[in-house]
Amino acid sequence: MIKVIIIGAGNVSSHLYQTFSKAKEVDVVQVYNRNHEHLNFVNEPEKRTSNLEQLKKADLYLLAVKDEAIRKIAEKIPDNKAVFAHCSGSIPLTELSLFENHGVFYPLQTFSKNKPVNFKEVPVCLEANSAKNLEFLKKIASAISDNIFEVSSKQRKALHLAAVFVNNFTNHLYALAADYCEKNELPFKILQPLIKETANKIETLPPFSSQTGPALRNDQKTISAHLEMLDDDQKKIYTILTDSIQKLHGKKL
Incomplete structure (x- = not known):
């Protein structure tokens, strides 16, 4: 099972958490947000954290935060062999180049926290710094969506x-x-x-x-x-x- 950590507690984060939690191939091991009160959408209290130093080991770290916060948060997370991907539509792949394995996992949809979305229909746009990492992101995306696209930073x-x-x-x-x-x-x-x-x-x-x-x-x-x-x-x-x-x-x- 692929272990995923979600960084952020906004609309995209909450939908990714709910969707991944239903996927058999994925285990959301933790969700981070600076404000712990904003993590109430996470059903398991033990998976909530507001301390980046307490992040567990995972195969994928998804940074679903505001564009201006991506680099700032990334710089506070120690690099490891995992893949680090942001969920932004406008930030380039290179924003996460400080990590050895990095990519983009961009779900193209409008999200509201209390409005259900059929994620199977949501286009997920992917990009990665290597073919291996791209295939890894495709595997994860296919667990939740039937619409997967390879999209460059310029195209995205x-x-x-x-x-x-x-x-x-x-x-x-x-x-x-x-x-x-x-x-x-x-x-x-x-x-x-x-x-x-x-x-x-x-x-x-x-x-x-x-x-x-x-x-x-x-x-x-x-x-x-x-x-x-x-x-x-x-x-x-x-x-x-x-x-x-x-x-x-x-x-x-």
Whole structure:
């Protein structure tokens, strides 16, 4: 059985702990966080630690912490024959080069602590400093996911940016729409079937081909009417997105 230690207590850490705990091939021997109170998600109290000097021996140390903390924590952990991997989408592999065996174990998903995720469907992006370490990470990743990808640091950085567009920015638009609905005494749930269909559509169609709406049609009357209904900040967002859609599809404002 592969012994794993998870460093961190955020959303990614808690989901990795829960998922690995159900995997027959993996044994989570310890979870570290500086604040011991944040380790309540770890069911076994004996596996919680807030002291890096008390870390046990393991085959894999996963640093699932904030990007700026990866190097700082890594420098406090003595090197050994284990593989040390971080879970960041934007930090390069070389950030852990102080360890003889190092890699990246990046699960590409949005995680909330109390929202279950089917990890079998989560893409896990891997990178390592040797073929042997890469195969080791593949073995561990395959214990929890059916979607495993070899992704370089440069590719992963681009992927992380793309993820910001499809997740963070999109969710912000949901929030703006929800606020607009509330101000007009409309329930946001009316839009949920549309949101689901939009997401489902790109499973069979490229996003470019599935684009609809007044910007694509160059419907200036509707666009002008929409702009009249928005405040200054909303107008900026609407105009930028409309312009972007029309440039991508070869239309003019």
